[in-house]
Amino acid sequence: NAGVTQTPKFRILKIGQSMTLQCTQDMNHNYMYWYRQDPGMGLKLIYYSVGAGITDKGEVPNGYNVSRSTTEDFPLRLELAAPSQTSVYFCASTDPGNTIYFGEGSWLTVV
Amino acid sequence: GNSVTQMEGPVTLSEEAFLTINCTYTATGYPSLFWYVQYPGEGLQLLLKATKADDKGSNKGFEATYRKETTSFHLEKGSVQVSDSAVYFCALGNRDDKIIFGKGTRLHILP
Numbered sequence: 001n002a003g004v005t006q007t008p009k010f011r012i013l014k015i016g017q018s019m020t021l022q023c024t025q026d027m028n029h030n031y032m033y034w035y036r037q038d039p040g041m042g043l044k045l046i047y048y049s050v051g052a053g054i055t056d057k058g059e060v061p062n063g064y065n066v067s068r069s070t071t072e073d074f075p076l077r078l079e080l081a082a083p084s085q086t087s088v089y090f091c092a093s094t095d096p097g098n099t100i101y102f103g104e105g106s107w108l109t110v111v
Numbered sequence: 112g113n114s115v116t117q118m119e120g121p122v123t124l125s126e127e128a129f130l131t132i133n134c135t136y137t138a139t140g141y142p143s144l145f146w147y148v149q150y151p152g153e154g155l156q157l158l159l160k161a162t163k164a165d166d167k168g169s170n171k172g173f174e175a176t177y178r179k180e181t182t183s184f185h186l187e188k189g190s191v192q193v194s195d196s197a198v199y200f201c202a203l204g205n206r207d208d209k210i211i212f213g214k215g216t217r218l219h220i221l222p
Contacts, residue, residue: 041216100157
């Protein structure tokens with residue numbers, strides 16, 4: 001009963017490095033999302049996808065890229081990491097009834 | 112466009128007090144409404160949901176009624192416990208559109 005799986009759970013990056021946060025769901029959901037949550041704050045939508053091959057920007061897309069080559073996978077790419085990208089990242093997907101399922105989160109620190 | 116507005120926190124209550132967290136929405140059509148809870152250090156979990164007007168969602172002693180006439184989905188609990196301390200997010204899901212979250216309300220319960 002995997003649901004939404006994201007990796008890694010924790011990562012420390014140096015300024016200017018790049019990395020990819022992986023996200024996979026096994027529920028055949030069309031909609032997938034990436035959010036970031038800064039300490040003590042709410043969720044901010046980075047990117048979302050309505051299906052394979054289709055992605056769209058959310059509120060805070062700058063500094064990130066996504067792709068959606070399959071229904072299952074929705075990786076988030078950070079290029080040239082900056083301290084402002086220190087945050088917790090959540091991947092999510094929604095079922096046809098719009099219930100959203102979250103991954104467990106990825107804690108990213110940029111130093 | 113769709114939007115969700117929830118009361119700002121933090122909300123601090125004593126154990127066994129009555130809780131209300133207000134949530135109002137703006138949407139076209141007939142959205143589904145949700146409350147999610149985030150305990151410290153964890154991801155978001157679905158607390159309850161309602162899919163049509165006058166539906167009441169309930170779980171763990173929490174309730175919320177989908178009021179179309181007032182475009183509201185207020186979260187209530189008759190007697191809160193210390194273990195209810197968390198951040199609560201109201202959310203809206205509309206057919207063929209992305210999920211919209213409120214900014215979250217932090218709840219502190221004092222023993």
